[in-house]
Amino acid sequence: MADQQHWLITGASSGIGRLAAERLQQKGHRLTVICRSQQRAEQTLSWINGDSRVLLADLADLDQVEAIGRELNDQGEAIDGLLLNAGLQYAGHRQVRRSAQGVELTIAVNHLAHQRLLMDLLPLLHQSAAPRVVITASEVHNPASGGGRVGRPADLGDLSGLEQRSEMVNGEPPFDADKAYKDSKLCNLLMGRHLARLQPQWPVICWSPGLVIPRSRDGFFRNSREANPIGQALFGFVARDLLRLTERPERAAELLERLVLDPAMPQGFSYWSNELLGPGRHQFACTETSAEAADDAKAARLWQLSEQLVK
DSSP states (O other): OOOOOEEEEESOSSHHHHHHHHHHHHTTOEEEEEESSHHHHHHHHTTOOTTOEEEEOOTTOHHHHHHHHHHHHHHTOOOOEEEEOOOOOOTTOOSOOBOTTSSBHHHIIIIIHHHHHHHHHHHHHHTSSSOEEEEEOOGGGSTTSTTTTSSSOOOOTTSHHHHHTOSSTTSOSSOOHHHHHHHHHHHHHHHHHHHHHHOTTSEEEEEEOOOOOOSSSSSTTHHHHHHOHHHHHHHHIIIIIISOOSOOHHHHHHHHHHHHHOTTOOSEEEEEEEEEEETTEEEEEEOOOOTGGGOHHHHHHHHHHHHHHHO
């Protein structure tokens, strides 16, 4: 077994995050898992073991995220890595939802909460001999990808909407929950890119697992199922069972474990995508992001605006 590492993980109460966390535990690593509710915490406590622990914080409330960071810094224990995996999507809903601080919920949870957590925990990462950050993004950040071509494409514009707390990051209505998700994943990549400029000696890894549709009613698509249960069930059946366009959750968890533990991961920013080659066939490789996700100036501006919003 490799030396024990301490990883802080969001989004590990279900889906790929939970499967990857269980794999990390089996290899003897120590986890701090952030859960958004007492119910989620109790579910996580049913499988977590050893020196690992669960902390409560709803990522939709930056005050709770700040409290977690303060608690961990007060304890002063080194963190070897952050796995920022939590993700929210409520495509199909027409009514905008907002965080406790009044920001559109997808951007607040998927991006702002993670940047706040990352910023607060930098001192603990610096205590590690070999820190790294792994961020779950998505191919839909790229308008040229299969998923990115469906519906309105990701586009952050001049970020004026984020600055003004508008419904959309680019400031252009109408509200579109699917586009908000794509935009949040683009923000994840830009956040990772700027972090790598601040900490060039660290591996900062963003990745896309491909389309993963589990058979359970829980997990990533739970909010979208509320808006269109029949349509979502049909989509899942066609994509997963007929066309075989999806990736198995267990395989996606294996890929995530590799990104977390592989000592050969390069320093600096990298983006790994589980590209669909054909029915039932994927290729996982380091690849290029979209042009917008490679914009260093936009990454710096996004970091600056986000820092203002979360402080």
